[in-house]
Amino acid sequence: MQRTLILLKPDCVQRRLMGQIISRFEAKGLNFVAMKLLQITPELAKQHYAEHVEKGWYPTLEEFITGGPVLAGVLEGLEAVQVVRDMLGATSGLKAAPGTIRGDFSSSRQMNLVHGSDGEEAAAREIGLYFKPEELVANTPTITPWIRAADEA
Ligand code: CDP
Numbered sequence: 001m002q003r004t005l006i007l008l009k010p011d012c013v014q015r016r017l018m019g020q021i022i023s024r025f026e027a028k029g030l031n032f033v034a035m036k037l038l039q040i041t042p043e044l045a046k047q048h049y050a051e052h053v054e055k056g057w058y059p060t061l062e063e064f065i066t067g068g069p070v071l072a073g074v075l076e077g078l079e080a081v082q083v084v085r086d087m088l089g090a091t092s093g094l095k096a097a098p099g100t101i102r103g104d105f106s107s108s109r110q111m112n113l114v115h116g117s118d119g120e121e122a123a124a125r126e127i128g129l130y131f132k133p134e135e136l137v138a139n140t141p142t143i144t145p146w147i148r149a150a151d152e153a
């Protein structure tokens, strides 16, 4: 079982797409174990996007990601890190395949609606940036036996 961090970015919140995006993760069989609305500060943005801080386009990314509230969530599921990345699609909404979240809802390289951790190490680091350990709850819905066979987990 893996956990991964998602952010519904400011464009997603402003465009009132949170419900539709959350629905997709629920329908897939992923479980939310934490969720909160917050405003990202420039300091948190630099920590979150540490690998991109030196890039020429970072200032506009920081302006975007701090420009309105985001919804941060932790999703749990089998192979959750890769499953979520695949559901998001390529970084640019113009390149992301139809059927993916970015492919269906985004026409932008920057305003691509949702962040998902890109590996298990990144997931652990990013979950720690947004949530205290006690903010994560146990959440195994009773319908789980109808989501996958018992020997798959
Ligand atoms: O989010 P993902 O891992 O797919 O992409 P990334 O290459 O790690 O870039 C992080 C985020 O920076 C993207 O999701 C975009 O919102 C933004 N970005 C940007 O503003 N301009 C670029 N040229 C590339 C990415």
Ligand code: MG
Pocket (backbone or CB within 6 Å): 118
């Ligand atoms: Mg990335």
